[in-house]
Amino acid sequence: MPILDKRKDRFIEDQDSRVSVGIDFPFNRTAGGNGLFNTTETTIDAIKANIQLLLQTNQGERLFQPNLGVNLRQLLFEQMTEDLQIQIENNIVDVFERWLPFVNLTNINIERRNDVNQTNVNIEFNIRRTPNSLESVQVTFDGVGGTTTTSDGAY
Amino acid sequence: MAYTDKQKLIETNVNYTSKDFSTIKADLIEYTKAYFPDTYKDFNETSPGMMLIELSSYVGDVLSYYIDYNYKENLLATATEKRNVRRLSEFLGYKVPNKTPSVVRLKVTTTIDANSDGTPNYGQAPSSIDSGLQIASNVDSQILFETTSEIDFTSSGSGDPAISAPILNSDGEASSYTLTRYVRAVSGQTKTKTFTISSPTKFLELDLGEDNVIEITSCIDGAGQEWYEVDYLGQDLIIEERNIESRGTGGFFSSTVMQSGSLSPAKLAIFRKKPRRFATRINSDMKLELWFGSGTNDTSDELLTLNSTQIANSKYNQAKAKFI
Numbered sequence: 001m002p003i004l005d006k007r008k009d010r011f012i013e014d015q016d017s018r019v020s021v022g023i024d025f026p027f028n029r030t031a032g033g034n035g036l037f038n039t040t041e042t043t044i045d046a047i048k049a050n051i052q053l054l055l056q057t058n059q060g061e062r063l064f065q066p067n068l069g070v071n072l073r074q075l076l077f078e079q080m081t082e083d084l085q086i087q088i089e090n091n092i093v094d095v096f097e098r099w100l101p102f103v104n105l106t107n108i109n110i111e112r113r114n115d116v117n118q119t120n121v122n123i124e125f126n127i128r129r130t131p132n133s134l135e136s137v138q139v140t141f142d143g144v145g146g147t148t149t150t151s152d153g154a155y
Numbered sequence: 156m157a158y159t160d161k162q163k164l165i166e167t168n169v170n171y172t173s174k175d176f177s178t179i180k181a182d183l184i185e186y187t188k189a190y191f192p193d194t195y196k197d198f199n200e201t202s203p204g205m206m207l208i209e210l211s212s213y214v215g216d217v218l219s220y221y222i223d224y225n226y227k228e229n230l231l232a233t234a235t236e237k238r239n240v241r242r243l244s245e246f247l248g249y250k251v252p253n254k255t256p257s258v259v260r261l262k263v264t265t266t267i268d269a270n271s272d273g274t275p276n277y278g279q280a281p282s283s284i285d286s287g288l289q290i291a292s293n294v295d296s297q298i299l300f301e302t303t304s305e306i307d308f309t310s311s312g313s314g315d316p317a318i319s320a321p322i323l324n325s326d327g328e329a330s331s332y333t334l335t336r337y338v339r340a341v342s343g344q345t346k347t348k349t350f351t352i353s354s355p356t357k358f359l360e361l362d363l364g365e366d367n368v369i370e371i372t373s374c375i376d377g378a379g380q381e382w383y384e385v386d387y388l389g390q391d392l393i394i395e396e397r398n399i400e401s402r403g404t405g406g407f408f409s410s411t412v413m414q415s416g417s418l419s420p421a422k423l424a425i426f427r428k429k430p431r432r433f434a435t436r437i438n439s440d441m442k443l444e445l446w447f448g449s450g451t452n453d454t455s456d457e458l459l460t461l462n463s464t465q466i467a468n469s470k471y472n473q474a475k476a477k478f479i
Contacts, residue, residue: 022197023204035194050201063213064176068200099201 025049174219180212257342280308
């Protein structure tokens with residue numbers, strides 16, 4: 001019977017706390033630390049930041065990268081039907097295959113809260129190199145702007 | 156310090172051939188990998204760090220474009236902006252015409268009655284019509300044409316057609332004739348603009364505020380003195396056109412010559428020194444402005460009568476003078 005690798009830091013760079021992978025998102029100033037922005041210190045945190053940024057970016061918003069992003073903000077003004085929900089999920093899958101090919105999507109949940117004009121997009125995923133882990137990112141779209149919460153779990 | 160070969164091998168990190176988004180982005184990634192290997196590793200396009208790198212690349216791309224554009228506009232062969240082409244041409248001494256109006260050869264006719272003996276009654280021909288006659292276009296009445304010379308039905312030039320065949324009345328007698336003259340007219344209107352200049356100013360610039368000026372026909376100051384347009388302010392001689400006949404016996408030729416009929420009526424170009432002069436130029440707003448000089452105490456309108464010794468250059472001047 002195989003033994004599951006349940007360590008959080010499974011990549012070489014993740015084992016050294018002095019090494020950063022990327023810049024954390026949303027941007028935050030480092031409190032008296034080294035550098036200007038907070039950084040992500042593990043690969044999985046970096047990927048979560050990437051997913052948040054990808055979901056909150058509209059296509060055409062990034063200069064010279066017109067195809068980067070998902071037009072999720074339009075959800076706020078659309079009639080949520082089953083067809084539209086499937087279409088959005090397909091869009092997210094397509095965008096992830098192009099921009100984050102190393103991420104394996106396991107579940108996409110889109111929750112519409114009409115009482116507070118809010119849409120929650122919850123994505124569960126794992127990294128293809130570590131198929132035994134399960135992480136999730138939730139991005140909330142409301143009338144003001146996107147807010148994100150992340151959580152992670154493991155088998 | 157003595158020069159060593161090591162100094163020769165110092166290379167810069169700046170790659171000056173990287174000018175567009177993709178090459179600058181690739182350079183920045185390589186730079187980050189080389190100098191911040193433990194600080195940043197995520198070069199996926201969706202990462203926040205790459206967003207900043209791409210933003211910097213975009214700024215570099217735009218700045219490179221404007222650097223190239225500025226250099227391109229510095230050369231006459233590659234400049235494309237109208238004002239830059241104009242300035243570069245002026246720098247080389249070429250006077251760029253401002254606007255080229257439509258020109259038409261206008262046919263003007265008038266009808267005169269016949270005398271009792273059937274000959275044309277020239278006394279009915281209208282007196283000369285001065286230049287500046289405005290004619291509206293038949294396509295668009297807002298477009299006006301102005302004649303540039305007078306229309307004179309009383310005298311016939313060599314280029315004018317002869318009088319028409321007589322128009323006969325019911326009795327078969329000549330009742331009227333048609334006189335025809337051709338005159339040049341340009342699309343435009345003569346406008347007058349007045350400026351108040353409180354004190355003498357060196358290199359005074361007067362902005363006409365118009366971008367479609369064809370030419371300055373006259374410039375007169377408050378004292379009635381006429382100012383002349385020259386190509387460049389350093390040009391103190393202008394060429395005046397004079398009618399030989401109008402000068403009479405006291406003019407350029409002796410009365411003997413004039414009276415002998417050996418000289419047919421013609422125009423004569425004479426040089427005159429003009430202290431009151433101005434040049435025109437197009438400013439950065441593409442408006443025409445008058446540019447006056449620095450001011451001078453010499454206000455004489457001296458007529459220069461050139462002789463052959465003045466025309467000849469210095470090398471042959473002496474010999475030519477002796478020969479004469």
